[in-house]
Amino acid sequence: MQNGNGKVPASIPYMRSVYAGDEAVLLKHYNPPESLTLKHYQQHGGYRALKKAFSMEQDAVIEEVKAANLRGRGGAGFPAGLKWSFMPKESDKPSVLVCNADESEPGTFKDRALMNGVPHMLLEGMIIAAYAMRASLSYIYIRGEMVHEAQCLENAIAEAYAANLLGKNILGSGYDLEMAVHRGAGAYICGEETGLLESLEGKRGWPRTKPPFPAQYGAFGYPTTVNNVETLACVPHIINNGAAWFKSLGPEQSPGPKLYCVSGHVKKPGLYEFPMGINMKTLIYDHCGGMLHDDRKLKAVIPGGSSVPVITADEVDVAMDFNSLSAVGSMLGSAGMIVMDESVCMVDALLNLEKFYAHESCGQCTPCREGTPWLRKILTRIEHGQATMDDIDLLQDVADKIEKRTICPLGDAAAWPVQGMLKKFRHEFEEHVKLGRCPINSRL
């Protein structure tokens, strides 16, 4: 595939660049505002998969998704079909499907493109998933700041109701499904699935202890499955083209089409679609036009949104899929790739991230509530040259003591970048201590 087609939607202020070639699956017909409409979606084969799904048994749909090995695009890569199979086949309570559209991980901007470009693809995926799980209620929980995207979804839902793609007896199948958009108030923690459920119920977004898992006790106490936007958008394509086709895209262990969000020091930052497993180096140098400044070298990449450990320039010759990135000690996460050149101070970059986590910690559990501001404070001192070598060990130790001891993975997400940076760039931290100042940031 060549460098993308660089479609720039005029009406959408923040989506700078979406690059999707003709072989793209999810963004192939991305062309807002036309592609927002039901008509456009149907002209390009939309809602055919839904009709096909209705001709299948519910469990057969789940089996197909399982066979496709669709792994969750929300960050953890949990197999979607397996998650759906945890839902009760019979229940005296209604079952619920929630689409997680909170997308707030720094460096991540993929779900919003699906919502502001091809919202009906998400809707179709949701209706199929809900049908498979015998859910009668569905919600799209969308980050509060995404006002435009929420409007796109509202419009699409209204169109779908009018066309009997939602509501009672959908397309004469006998299946009923209601769908609503729920706007959050702009908290990162409401993207964590149980924090999301609390928020959806109108409460403070404080994650729940698990077990019980959402499939047992979810929204309003009903059996619930939470899936990411991109995960659900893959579903119609699996039903249309079959599991074997899906598995043929990218590596078998984590297959399918994938959206990559590239930001930072490259010439053409933007949203790229490729089959899973694109080589990071190829992505940076061939597709994104290489480094932003020709005279500055690549220093590091955070491959999967702010929470995942950093990798160095030497490690970028790696396939961008769940397993390959785990193998180099990082994660695919949300595929929000942050590229940093040699002008970036790693201490400062980490400080920036830890400010984010300290600010976004919900404050519920001790290690994260107390630990994240502590990390931020230690890093501030290191960056400002007011730290000792002991403080570097302390930084490591505090991160280690947050990790795995919290209610939700936000604590881990705050700890991993610290652990990653200290593993790969410890010398920069030591340099700050020795010099008593930041060697790079002149403003200090």
Place this chain on the structure above:
Amino acid sequence: MPFIKIDDHEIEVDAGRRVLDIATELGIKIPHYCYHQALSSPANCRMCLVEQVGAPKLMPSCATRVFPAPPNRKTTIDGKEYDAVFYTASPVVKEAQESIMEFLLINHPLDCPWCDQAGECRLQDYSYEYGKGHSRYKEEKRTFPKKKLGPNVLLYTNRCIMCTRCIRFCEEITGTDELMVSERGGKAQIDIYSEDKPLDNPLATCVTDICPVGALVSQDFLYKPRVWNYTRKESVCGMCASNCNISVDTKQNLIYRIKPRENQQVNSFWMCDNGRLGYNRWQNDVDRLETPMVRRNGHLEPVSWEEAYDAIKNGLKSFRNTEIAGIASPYSTNEENYLFQKLMANAFKSDQISYATGATWEAWEAKKSPFKISEFKSPNYFGAKDVIGNRHKGEIIEKISKIQVKALYWVGGNLDQRLTDGERDALQKLQFLVVQDVWLSPITEYANVVLPATNYYEKEGTFTNASHILQWVHPVVNLMDDMKPEWLIFIELAKRLGGSLGYTDIKNVTRDMLANTPAYKHIKPADIGSQGIQTRR
């Protein structure tokens, strides 16, 4: 039933039980802050983390329940198969406990010297047992203003460890929902939703009992002497017929604090603010009667007990037994009412005895738990009915009005005694009135003889509560010099009147009271125990 191992203990337990509860029963101490038996378990403090063999991380024992494991998921240790295996004091667990303590203390003000919780603070206790002893925190501590959450409760925000027990209490017990968290992350703090809805539900001060640290303090107890200086005694609250179990801290015969004591049949872990703070009225506002008095020339004058007994003897001599009646008190113990009845029967040969209702006002029920404040504001309305029989004072008042009854012995005890017009008219018609009361009340206005009565902090015996549970009442303070326990008054008076009741102390009175009261005759004193006994079968 799952078969599990916790440290060295192997045990079969009911499925679904919490590891922390099981461990506690086995005598294994797992430190914890946020978990409270009466509340939900958000597992937010992370102090109770334990190691579960095979689990990828440490598990919060407060929220981890045990279930039978499927055959392929059993844990085998030394060739033996378990459904789950936990270690509560392994090196990783200890290291985790140490780190949680460090996290909790980095922003804690460490103002133990002037904290009211000092001496009964979990943060203090656990620092000693599980902490590191020094802090690596070099940054400035965060500080918050202290807040008055309601009329009786203060929040020392800096000391709060965000365990949310107080919030959950208002959500899950009272159902009044006053408290919330404002802000988030390190800035998160407990607060009320709005100034218009302060924390002043009837159980509000209970949040100070369950706050594991010194963050929530009772306005009433603020800066009182350090907790280790008190003598603690157990009894039941007498401010209403619920009879909540209490422990009372006293010093030099003064009450400094009353706290609820657990009794799952009666009050769970709670008590109301009225009951908790009611002692202040007795200690500060009420001008207690301390000596007997006799009316001479229209005025009540202090006299000795001998003189008072003689005045009663002489005053009642001229009446026939059908002209003498008694009104027993819902503020008296069952023993006192029993003896009073015996006194009336033996010494005055009168069986005209009834009970008064005492003060009543609206009952209050917690929305989310069975806790109830009784509408009967006397401690022993139900006991009085059982012991005296179902005879209300109205009958006697009527007989007085008709001048069939001419002499009356009225045992009071109600701080808020009121008389109806009918009662006033009747009392005016009396020729002789003996009143036993705690202070000068509307009834003592008509009295010929007044004897000082005791209150529920001074009594010994039993009360029967609104759910018919009979419990021991113990004196938590000593009587003032010239006073006598009321059971002794009845015994001495009977003897003086020539109809000895056959007792010299209170020991056997309980036994006979139980045996001779139809509703209690199946109960022996030894059955009562520390948690009381349900009298209705």
